[in-house]
Every structure is written in structure tokens, then in C-alpha cells.
Amino acid sequence: MxxxxxxxxxxxxxxxxxxxxxxxxxxxxxxxxxxxxxxxxxxxxxxxxxxxxxxxxxxxxxxxxxxxxxxxxxxxxxxxxxxxxxxxxxxxxxxxxxxxxxxxxxxxxxxxxxxxxxxxxxxxxxxxxEALALVVPAESPFKTAADFVKALKADPSKVPIAGGSAGGSDHILAGLIAKAGGGDATKVSYVAFAGGGPATAAILGNQVAAGISGYGEFAEQIKAGKMRCLAISADQRDPAIDAPTLREAGIPVDLFxxxxxxxxxxxxxxxxxxxxxxxxxxxxxxxxxxxxxxxxxxxxxxxxxxxxxxxxxxxxxxxxxxxxxxxxx
Amino acid sequence: MEAFASLMGGFAVALTPENLLWSLLGVTLGTAIGVLPGLGPGLTIALLLPITYKVDPTAAFILFAGIYYGAMYGGSTTSILLNTPGESATIVTALEGNKMARGGRGGAALATAAIGSFVAGTLGTLGITFLAPMVVKFALVFGPADYFALMILAFVTVSAVLGSSAIRGLTSLSIGLFLGFVGVDLQTGQPRFTFGLLELLDGINVIVVAVGIFAVGETLYVASRYRYGRDEIVPLKGSIWMTKEEWRRSWKPWLRGTLFGFPIGALPAGGAEIPTFLSYYTEKKLTKYPEEFGKGAIEGVAGPEAANNASAAGVLVPMLTLGLPTSATAAIMLSAFQSYGINPGPLLFQTQPQLVWGLIASLFIGNVMLLVLNLPMIAIWVKMLKIPAPLLYAGVLVFATIGTYGISQSPVDLVLLYAIGFVGFAMRRYDFPTAPVIIGMILGPMAEQNLRQALTISAGDWSVFFTRPLSAALLALALLALVAPHFWELMKKPRLEHPPAAL
The missing domain is CATH 3.40.190.150 (Bordetella uptake gene, domain 1)
Known part of the structure; x- marks a missing residue:
């Protein structure tokens, strides 16, 4: 090499x-x-x-x-x-x-x-x-992380979540959120994509209910109003990011x-x-x-x-x- | 016309002597790495990322764009001359291209590849300039179910390379499907067919398989036959350039290839290989010289080569309009943007117009440079075929080995290369077609992942494939492509058979 x-x-x-x-x-x-x-x-x-x-x-x-x-x-x-x-x-x-x-x-x-x-x-x-972000397409009915977790608990199969490969940090956070929200981690309907590009495309195209990946992966889409950031996984609020932490949203999870x-x-x-x-x-x-x-x-x-x-x-x-x-x- | 004015502004940026030099450096470097299997544009740009600390952004992106387009050109050269594809998108080129080279038309094959790449690259870049916002809207409509339907359509193309026996062809396809499954499953994170080897967890690289089957397998086969009479390579027959007839047979495939390549390249999960398969299939069906296919038909080189270059332009559409990296190379170019503190996203055209239009203009310039660089080189390249067979094939082996080691510096890849090479040799010896292996290996995992993504999203409901209009339309097209030719034959046959019987 x-x-x-x-x-x-x-x-x-x-x-x-x-x-x-x-x-x-x-x-x-x-x-x-x-x-x-x-x-x-x-x-x-x-x-x-x-x-x-x-x-x-x-x-x-x-x-x-x-x-x-x-x-x-x-x-x-x-x-x-x-x-x-x-x-x-x-x-x-x-x-x-x-x-x-x-x-x-x-x-x-x-x-x-x-x-x-x-x-x-x-x-x-x-x-x-790098903190991870929980995002939804701009057209999504979910306005807050609490809305999302409620739907996730009610019927996980109705809220497919896009992210990177299975078992990676995005999938881990999806599991942590489901568990913290009182749901079943094994029932999460997680759609693994090979990398941030295809996953972002699926979220922008409204093919899935939500997405999880590094905040940086979504930052420009959020700024352009094509996605909404419900929460980030940092342990404290980042003044540069206009979104609550998961803890602030009532989900006791943090993940870097x-x-x-x-x-x-x-x-x-x-x-x-x-x-x-x-x-x-x-x-x-x-x-x-x-x-x-x-x-x-x-x-x-x-x-x-x-x-x-x-x-x-x-x-x-x-x-x-x-x-x-x-x-x- | 706003786009036109902006593009002219871009030319003003790209046409400075310094930036022209960067472009020249890029296309030269790109051609060189495209020639070497394994060393692709993604890796090269990644290794050059540190220059972003020293050079201004416009110059760096002009260099990177040159490497990107150049690699697509370079990859076809070894496919045609040595049957050793440098990139996975040039695998189809080897099918007819190498046959042409052996029959003395290597110069024409290289020329139609170079000119076709130029035509497709230029049209593709025009597409970026004027159609990008529309194309990207269309691309986002594609969900996993629609991709699955597209893969099914692409599977039909296997029939174009099945050879004389369907059983043998489908056996080859199964070998490819199996090789494609090796590695960690994306949807569950579980290893499949890795036999406890960590090196296999990321799967088997398709370039290792292509080089193993085509280059190593071919070399072993030639060596095994050497005692029984020489292989008939004709270095040159007729003019080194394309004849009038060859021009006439090339221009339509160039345009059709572009029509496949650009939109599919722009799809976030489309890739550069599928349009080459579709183009090859279409050309084989439309040609007036079906008997030449498999023996060196120029349409089979012109179409796929145009398709892969147009798809390279297509990939830049989601990258520039949405900041979405849809190929490994695009992902690395994005991280170069970030090194400059530029965040590529939906607002890139507004926040960095000078950079974006400079980049697009440099794509036009790079295309012209590639043509100027490559056409005179053809005369030198075809001389390679005059090298005596033992020396040439020894060179191919060295080349294949170094290139494969270059992919990830893994000795496991080398063992695989030669193991697959022996399989390729056995397939040649017993008359199994080799192309279905590669098609199966590329399409199999893509089809499987998209199928499972679609079913996860639909909560297990199979009807999504028929209720989504795009998916349903693509599946109908696949069915048509599969059934129509046979139906046609049935309609034609009786008329041919009966008159002699009546006599």
C-alpha cells in the first residue's frame, strides 16, 4: 500500500x-x-x-x-x-x-x-x-420525536426507518429509540441501504417514514427544507442545530x-x-x-x-x- | 437560457491556462488508472484528497472530474485489447470488443469506444446542464419496488449472452448469483458463505471475478491449446480507423446507449453496469447483422461504451443538485467538497455557482481532451496485439495480478483470482458462456436487496410490485422483452418451413 x-x-x-x-x-x-x-x-x-x-x-x-x-x-x-x-x-x-x-x-x-x-x-x-439525526420527509405527518415514537410503539411495521447497513450505528440508534419508547426493538422495520446517498434519496422521495444517519449526512437537506430533523442523539443541545436532543424530547437515549x-x-x-x-x-x-x-x-x-x-x-x-x-x- | 449564460461563465473559469493544465493532468491520470484493473477513480481521488489543503476548489474539482471521465475511457482499452476489464462498467465492452480486436478490427473498436464515449459524455454533460432538475425529480420517484422491477428487466438481458445452450447459460448465471451472495447481508448483518474468513465479509469484488474469468481463464485456455496450433490473432485487417460502414453502424448505438446511460446513472441506486447490459441486449435485438454478435459486432462495443460514459454524467446529477453521492467516486468527491467547508446539497447551485458551472464546463473540456488524447494513441495500442502470444499472455497475467492486489492489498483476493481463473478455464474448456456469471453477480445482490427493502417497507405485502405504476410498467416491459422475440419466431417459422415441404 x-x-x-x-x-x-x-x-x-x-x-x-x-x-x-x-x-x-x-x-x-x-x-x-x-x-x-x-x-x-x-x-x-x-x-x-x-x-x-x-x-x-x-x-x-x-x-x-x-x-x-x-x-x-x-x-x-x-x-x-x-x-x-x-x-x-x-x-x-x-x-x-x-x-x-x-x-x-x-x-x-x-x-x-x-x-x-x-x-x-x-x-x-x-x-x-458525530451525533446522529432522526429525520422525516418534509411531507411527513410527524412533527415531533414524541409523535414518531408513539407511532413506532403502536405499529412498527407502519413506520419503516431508512439508514445504513444492519447492525451499524444507525440501526443501533433505531433499536435504542424503540426500546426507550417502550416498544420492541426486534420489531423495528429497519430498511438498510448501502450508504448515505441511497438512504437520503429514499427519505427525500418519501419512500420511508423516517431516516437515521449522521447529522452531517442530512444537514443540507434540512437547511433546504426538504427534510425535518425531529431530534439529534447528542447528550446536550448543539446551538448550531435547530433540533432538540432525544433526551429533551423525552427519549432517554444518547449515542455518538x-x-x-x-x-x-x-x-x-x-x-x-x-x-x-x-x-x-x-x-x-x-x-x-x-x-x-x-x-x-x-x-x-x-x-x-x-x-x-x-x-x-x-x-x-x-x-x-x-x-x-x-x-x- | 439562464443555464446557458451560467455555462458560459463556467467556461470563463475553466478555460484559464492553469485550469486547462489541471484538466489535462486529470484526464491523463484517469486514463492511466482506468487501464489498470482494480485501481479505480474512487480510490485515486481519495488518495489525492490531501491536495485539497493546497489547491483552490475549482482546480481540484476540475482535476477530479478529469480523472472520473478519464477512467471510463481507459477502462475500455484493456477490455478490448486484452479481454481484461479495468472497471465493472466496461465488462460488456469486452464481449464484442475483444473479438473485434482478434479479428483485426481493434483499431475500429477502440475508435468507436472513444468517439462513442465522447458523444455520450458530451450529451450527458448537456443533460446535466439543462435537464438536471427534471431528471432528479424523476429519480426520487424510484423506490425499492421500482428498482426491483428494473433489475428484473435487466435480467432479461442475460438471454442475449446465453450462447447456444440455455442450461449452460443458466448454470453460469447461478454461479454468478452465488458469488454475489458471499459476504455480510445488508439487511440483517449476518454473514453468508464466508466460511469464517473475515476477508470475505465485505463480499467478493466483481472486478476480481471479471478479471479471473476473462483474463486468467482465457490465458490458461490459450496456454492449454498452444501445442495444438496457434491462436489466430490478426493484428490488423484493413484500415486502422473506422470505415464508412462502421461509422454507419455505430452512430445509432451511441445515441441509444446515451439514452440508457444518462437516466439510469442519475438514479440513486442505478449504477453504471445496468445500462451497459440493456444497451448490449437492445443492440443485439436491433442489429441487421445478428450473426456477427459473439464474433465481434461493432454495435456491441459502441452502445455499451456510450452507455457507461453517459451514466458517469448521470451520476453527477444527484450529486450536484441534491448533494447525494450515488457512487463510491461521487461520495469521495463530496468529502472533497467538505474539505473546503463547502456543503454540497440542494442549495449548491445557488451558493457556489462559480464552482459548479466551472466543473460542468470542465467536463465538456475534459471530453474533448480525452478524444484528442485517445485517438492518436489507438495506433500505438493496437501494436500491442503484435506481441507474440506467450509474451502477451504472460503480460496479461502480471497485469491482472498487480491490478487485483491493488484493490485492497489483500492476499485473499489473489487466491480468489486464480481459483476463479481456473473455474473460468473449465468453463471455456467445456463451452459454458462466461458473461452470465458477471451479470448474475452484479444484478443478483441488487435485486435481492431491493426486493427485501421493498417488502420491509410494505410490511410484507407483495402487491406493491403491481400497484406502483413505475414498477408495474417495468415488469410489463420485462415480460414483453422475454416473450415477444419467441412469439415473433413462432409467427415467422411456419411460413419458412411450409413452402419447402409443399415442394
Whole structure:
């Protein structure tokens, strides 16, 4: 992977002189702490959320002068569960390496019954999160989240909900809402689409009663008045979004599609402290805040040991809801 | 005429020397990656996303649009010359295109592909300019039930590639359907036929199967026959360019292909492959030279090639008018918009007119550049066919292997490639048609998912397929396409058979 990426970079650099920073090609060596030659492992294809997290980190850390080189390696497949064993086994003991992961991976590990779990890594920090939105087509009779939940409880088969693939964060939130509203999570009429585009099209075309996905996926449609946002899944109200949280709407549920970084296993205490400091300094920098704002991510850092506890708690919670949905045994 | 004035404004943006250079870089890069199976425009644009930190948005999108259109051009080249499709939308091109190349008409096949792509790309871009709001309204009417009916219509096209024996053809189709089911089921999240391998959870990539069956299978077959006399590849017969006759036979398929490609490409779940199937089927039914189909009929190259380029233009309609990414490449282009803090959505035309019209103008320019770039290259490309068979086929294997590894750097894909290659070899050896495998693999999962989405929405009521007007109309069309040709035969046959008997 790496060599091809570099070939492309060379090609581009030849074609367009200054298009890409060249410094990464002449990497420095890891010496004193914290590491200056960072390696980022992305267990997904280029272009997705994890990949963009990695590339945004690269951008910010370079601009801050915290590192001299960043290498990004992509190993896509099955919600990150193809890449995870490779990271744990082949990158063991590397103090300058970080894997990007998040809630989607927690769900995929449970649903795919993956042999290697996140507990095999060294959790470093949660970085960002995106709240999900519950939306309805502009023509929908539902005006509030309470209206919707009432209908969902009465007859789930009458209110099909569109979202991403089964067992993913959108489906999980649909299950949580049904359960919190006193309904049966297994009866939710969930229509899985391959990605945000087709799902959004189905909502705009009034083919389904409601939709759930990342708020950013729907933001422009909501602004243009083609969809109505009933509620968002954040834990507190976002002044930039004109919609209540699910809690405010009387549905005691919150869910972030969070993303974070993990170091490989087998690091010394000093190595863990060094890489943690690198990440902790990054999330505090104005450049990171600016980057999150551009990308529409909420910066919700949890650094160090409490991140490990958070990941464990999320794993328990998601496993429970996937069982309720009949997707994990 | 408002659109026209805006478009002229767009040309003013795109025609600066700097932006022309970006466009040239884009189409060149796009052609190159289109040639390599596995390395598609989506991945390439994703790898180039970091340039959005350095370059202004108009230039970046002109570059990306060039790559996108260029890849569609490049994909046809290897399909025709080496029987190795670079993109899934050029799989159908290989059917007739490669036969033409072997018969000495490779130059004409490449020319009709390039000119057809130009015609379709230009008409498609005109469609974006003037019809986008109407097309998108129509596209949103399509629900899962209507998509299912469209897939059923597309399944009829299998009959065009069944070959002499229906049993063999349907066996091939079943192999394709089976391969398409491998992976996690979208509706339930449960793995099917993955045998505990994490690498199979995302399913088998259709390019791996196409390259395995066509390129690897073909190579093994040629090698197995090598001792019994050489394969008859004629490098060139007659003029390298299209003859007058070939022009005459190409222009209608170009236009019909565009009519399939643009609207289906604009459907949020339409894709680029279905219009190529429909175009191939239509051309085979309408041609005056049915005996040439399967042996290198130019209509079978002209139509599908126009269809895939028109669909590439169609995909941009929901992206630009609604901010809906309906293909992997469009999704990545959208994330590039976001890197600039531009939120593509229904208001994009109003908030960023300069960018959007600059992009549309650059599509026109990119199309012209691609034609200028590709036509002179044809003379060089066809020389490839003069390479002695052992060297050429060894090159094909290397090419196929590298390209497949490039898809996701997974060794599992390589094992699959060669396993499927052996299956392809066995199919050639025992005279099973190979195209139904690919059609089944592409259509099967789409039909299944849309069927189940439709039934979830209707709470299990099957009548949706007949009560929705679009769905009912498409199903009726499918029935007609399936029955009418046989009916026609029945009507004609007695008259042919009786007179000799009377003598």
C-alpha cells in the first residue's frame, strides 16, 4: 500500500510541483520522546471517516511541528475487523504507531464475532464524535420525536426507518429509540441501504417514514427544507442545530458515532506516556479545533485510562442492544 | 437560457491556462488508472484528497472530474485489447470488443469506444446542464419496488449472452448469483458463505471475478491449446480507423446507449453496469447483422461504451443538485467538497455557482481532451496485439495480478483470482458462456436487496410490485422483452418451413 501511495505522490509532485508536501518521503528516525515519525493505521478504505480522521491528524500535527513525517496505511474490510488483527500482531511494540477506530468497529467486532478484540490494543484517546439525526420527509405527518415514537410503539411495521447497513450505528440508534419508547426493538422495520446517498434519496422521495444517519449526512437537506430533523442523539443541545436532543424530547437515549486512536500492544509505560502526550497536545491545539469545525465533527476528547474504561462500557452497551436487535448471540 | 449564460461563465473559469493544465493532468491520470484493473477513480481521488489543503476548489474539482471521465475511457482499452476489464462498467465492452480486436478490427473498436464515449459524455454533460432538475425529480420517484422491477428487466438481458445452450447459460448465471451472495447481508448483518474468513465479509469484488474469468481463464485456455496450433490473432485487417460502414453502424448505438446511460446513472441506486447490459441486449435485438454478435459486432462495443460514459454524467446529477453521492467516486468527491467547508446539497447551485458551472464546463473540456488524447494513441495500442502470444499472455497475467492486489492489498483476493481463473478455464474448456456469471453477480445482490427493502417497507405485502405504476410498467416491459422475440419466431417459422415441404 505504502509504496503505491508514494508512487502516486511522486507522480503528482512531478506533475504539480508543490501540490503535496514532500517532507514525508524523507522520514526522520524515532529517537527521543515523543515520536516524530508517526505511523497511522487506518482499517478502512481511503476517503471514509477514519481515513479522513487520519489525514486530518497528519495535517494538524505537521502544522503544529509536532511530527516531521506521517505515514498512513489503509487495510480496509469488514468494519475494521480485517485490519485489527494485522495491527495487533504485526505492529506490536511500535511506540510511534496509532490505529484509528471507533464505535463502528466496536459494533463490527461483536456482530462479526471477530477473534481479535479492541482489548488487545492500548487505548490512547477518543477524539471526535458525530451525533446522529432522526429525520422525516418534509411531507411527513410527524412533527415531533414524541409523535414518531408513539407511532413506532403502536405499529412498527407502519413506520419503516431508512439508514445504513444492519447492525451499524444507525440501526443501533433505531433499536435504542424503540426500546426507550417502550416498544420492541426486534420489531423495528429497519430498511438498510448501502450508504448515505441511497438512504437520503429514499427519505427525500418519501419512500420511508423516517431516516437515521449522521447529522452531517442530512444537514443540507434540512437547511433546504426538504427534510425535518425531529431530534439529534447528542447528550446536550448543539446551538448550531435547530433540533432538540432525544433526551429533551423525552427519549432517554444518547449515542455518538465516536472515533478515537489506539496504540498497538506491548508498549512500555514510557512509550504509552509519550504517544498519549502527542495526542493530548494535538487535541488542545487551535489547529485541531479549526479542523474539527471544518469537518463538522464535535471534539469530545477523553484521554488516557478513562478512555479504556469508556471503550469497555460502550462495548457492553452495544453488545446488549445488538442482542436486543437479534444481531448478536 | 439562464443555464446557458451560467455555462458560459463556467467556461470563463475553466478555460484559464492553469485550469486547462489541471484538466489535462486529470484526464491523463484517469486514463492511466482506468487501464489498470482494480485501481479505480474512487480510490485515486481519495488518495489525492490531501491536495485539497493546497489547491483552490475549482482546480481540484476540475482535476477530479478529469480523472472520473478519464477512467471510463481507459477502462475500455484493456477490455478490448486484452479481454481484461479495468472497471465493472466496461465488462460488456469486452464481449464484442475483444473479438473485434482478434479479428483485426481493434483499431475500429477502440475508435468507436472513444468517439462513442465522447458523444455520450458530451450529451450527458448537456443533460446535466439543462435537464438536471427534471431528471432528479424523476429519480426520487424510484423506490425499492421500482428498482426491483428494473433489475428484473435487466435480467432479461442475460438471454442475449446465453450462447447456444440455455442450461449452460443458466448454470453460469447461478454461479454468478452465488458469488454475489458471499459476504455480510445488508439487511440483517449476518454473514453468508464466508466460511469464517473475515476477508470475505465485505463480499467478493466483481472486478476480481471479471478479471479471473476473462483474463486468467482465457490465458490458461490459450496456454492449454498452444501445442495444438496457434491462436489466430490478426493484428490488423484493413484500415486502422473506422470505415464508412462502421461509422454507419455505430452512430445509432451511441445515441441509444446515451439514452440508457444518462437516466439510469442519475438514479440513486442505478449504477453504471445496468445500462451497459440493456444497451448490449437492445443492440443485439436491433442489429441487421445478428450473426456477427459473439464474433465481434461493432454495435456491441459502441452502445455499451456510450452507455457507461453517459451514466458517469448521470451520476453527477444527484450529486450536484441534491448533494447525494450515488457512487463510491461521487461520495469521495463530496468529502472533497467538505474539505473546503463547502456543503454540497440542494442549495449548491445557488451558493457556489462559480464552482459548479466551472466543473460542468470542465467536463465538456475534459471530453474533448480525452478524444484528442485517445485517438492518436489507438495506433500505438493496437501494436500491442503484435506481441507474440506467450509474451502477451504472460503480460496479461502480471497485469491482472498487480491490478487485483491493488484493490485492497489483500492476499485473499489473489487466491480468489486464480481459483476463479481456473473455474473460468473449465468453463471455456467445456463451452459454458462466461458473461452470465458477471451479470448474475452484479444484478443478483441488487435485486435481492431491493426486493427485501421493498417488502420491509410494505410490511410484507407483495402487491406493491403491481400497484406502483413505475414498477408495474417495468415488469410489463420485462415480460414483453422475454416473450415477444419467441412469439415473433413462432409467427415467422411456419411460413419458412411450409413452402419447402409443399415442394
Amino acid at each position: 505504502q509504496s503505491r501511495r508514494d508512487i502516486l505522490r511522486y507522480g503528482l509532485a512531478l506533475g504539480a510541483a508543490s501540490a503535496v508536501p514532500m517532507s514525508g518521503l524523507f522520514a526522520g528516525r524515532a529517537e527521543a520522546a515523543p515520536p516524530t515519525d508517526l505511523k497511522l493505521f487506518v482499517p478502512a478504505a481511503p476517503g471514509g471517516g477514519w481515513d479522513q480522521t487520519a489525514r486530518s491528524m497528519e495535517q494538524v500535527l505537521r502544522a503544529n511541528g509536532a511530527v516531521t513525517s506521517v505515514q498512513v496505511t489503509n487495510v480496509p474490510g469488514a468494519g475494521g475487523t480485517v485490519g485489527l488483527p494485522q495491527f495487533v500482531n504485526q505492529w506490536k511494540g511500535q511506540g510511534n504507531a496509532l490505529m484509528i477506530g471507533g464505535m463502528v468497529m466496536v459494533g463490527a467486532i461483536i456482530a462479526n464475532k471477530a477473534p481479535v478484540k479492541l482489548t488487545a490494543t492500548t487505548p490512547i484517546a477518543r477524539l471526535t464524535g 458515532n465516536w472515533r478515537g486512536v489506539f496504540a498497538p500492544p506491548g508498549l512500555s509505560k514510557e512509550q504509552v506516556a509519550d504517544i498519549t502526550k502527542l495526542v493530548a497536545d494535538m487535541v488542545k491545539s487551535p489547529a485541531w479545533a479549526e479542523m474539527c469545525k471544518t469537518k463538522g465533527w464535535a471534539s469530545i476528547p477523553i484521554v488516557g485510562d478513562s478512555y479504556g474504561e469508556f471503550v469497555a462500557a460502550e462495548t457492553t452497551r452495544i453488545e446488549a442492544i445488538l442482542k436486543d436487535l437479534g444481531l448478536a448471540g
